[in-house]
Amino acid sequence: QSVLTQPPSVSAAPGQKVTISCSGSSSNIGNNYVCWYQQLPGTAPKLLIYDNNKRPSGIPDRFSGSKSGTSATLGITGLQTGDEADYYCATWDVSLTAWVFGGGTKLTVL
Amino acid sequence: QVQLVESGGGVVQPGRSLRLSCAASGFTFNSNSMHWVRQPPGKGLDWVAAISYDGANKYYADSVKGRFTISRDNSRNTLSLVVNSLRPEDTAVYYCAREVYYGTGAHFDSWGQGTLVIVSS
Numbered sequence: 001q002s003v004l005t006q007p008p009s010v011s012a013a014p015g016q017k018v019t020i021s022c023s024g025s026s027s028n029i030g031n032n033y034v035c036w037y038q039q040l041p042g043t044a045p046k047l048l049i050y051d052n053n054k055r056p057s058g059i060p061d062r063f064s065g066s067k068s069g070t071s072a073t074l075g076i077t078g079l080q081t082g083d084e085a086d087y088y089c090a091t092w093d094v095s096l097t098a099w100v101f102g103g104g105t106k107l108t109v110l
Numbered sequence: 111q112v113q114l115v116e117s118g119g120g121v122v123q124p125g126r127s128l129r130l131s132c133a134a135s136g137f138t139f140n141s142n143s144m145h146w147v148r149q150p151p152g153k154g155l156d157w158v159a160a161i162s163y164d165g166a167n168k169y170y171a172d173s174v175k176g177r178f179t180i181s182r183d184n185s186r187n188t189l190s191l192v193v194n195s196l197r198p199e200d201t202a203v204y205y206c207a208r209e210v211y212y213g214t215g216a217h218f219d220s221w222g223q224g225t226l227v228i229v230s231s
Contacts, residue, residue, distance in 0.1 A: 002154065033215020037155070044205055044224055045147075045155065050217040088155050092216065098171055099145070099157035 003028060004089055004102035011108040016079050020105045022072040022089030028100055032091045034072040036065055039086045039104075048087070049074060079109050112136040112220040114206050119225030122196055132189040132206030132222055140164070140184040143209040145218060146191050148202035156202070159191065160209070174200075196229045203227075 005023040012018040022034065036049040047056050049065035052072065064075040072089055089102040118130040132144070146158040159180040160169045168180055179192045189206050203226050207218035 033217075035215070035217040037218075039155075044221040045218075046221070047217060047219050050219075051212070051215045056219065086154075090155075090157075090217075096172075097169055099147075099160070101147075101155045101157060104154040 002103040003093060003100035006089060006102035006105045009106045011110055012079055013110050014079050014081060017077045018079060018107065020074040020087050022102050024070050026070060027095035028091050028093040029072055030070040031094050034067050034089055034091045036074045037088045081109050083107060084109050112208060114208065114220055114222035116204060116206055116222045116225035119204065119227045121228045121230060123231050124196060124198060124229055126196055127194045128227060130191040130204055130225055134187045134189065139187040144182060144189045145207045145209055146180060147205045147207055150202040198229050201227060201229045
């Protein structure tokens with residue numbers, strides 16, 4: 001059972017938009033910045049979003065992040081088949097004094 | 111460019127120990143906190159441990175506290191994780207990751223390719 005809650009899976013057609021939610025509490029998301037990682041099959045995770053809504057160099061603006069209270073959301077527009085991957089949210093938990101990850105969301109582009 | 115290369119994984123019997131290493135290059139190693147994150151087969155990411163840039167502060171997940179020890183050698187640009195009293199549920203790919211902090215939130219901007227640990231009799 002992950003400290004951060006994500007939907008196990010989401011799906012949408014190519015070109016469409018999808019959002020992935022990440023729900024936490026006041027000790028983690030409510031108290032800290034959220035980052036998002038993309039993990040393509042068989043590869044290491046890759047930073048997608050940091051500080052709730054910032055994109056590292058090289059990440060297209062099709063990817064966006066937001067945070068409100070104790071929840072965060074990853075948005076992906078203009079879906080491509082290459083976006084099929086697992087997506088994870090993460091942040092620091094001040095009560096646990098530990099980093100916590102969401103359980104991951106598998107994106108399928110139909 | 112930043113490169114992190116893990117090694118030391120393998121098949122080990124329950125109760126035994128293993129030492130994982132992560133060789134870092136392409137950045138000033140002693141400027142960043144470093145982490146270990148694991149991923150059991152077919153499951154999600156699970157944070158394991160962290161160490162501050164100078165080795166003075168260490169943090170562990172409750173599931174590994176007392177069994178795992180994180181350390182670093184800044185003179186050799188190497189991060190280590192000694193894993194003792196291994197259990198079948200420790201079976202996972204172990205990744206090392208670099209933490210960066212720009213004054214707001216921290217995050218892991220670089221990851222190694224991982225090293226697989228299988229705990230089995």
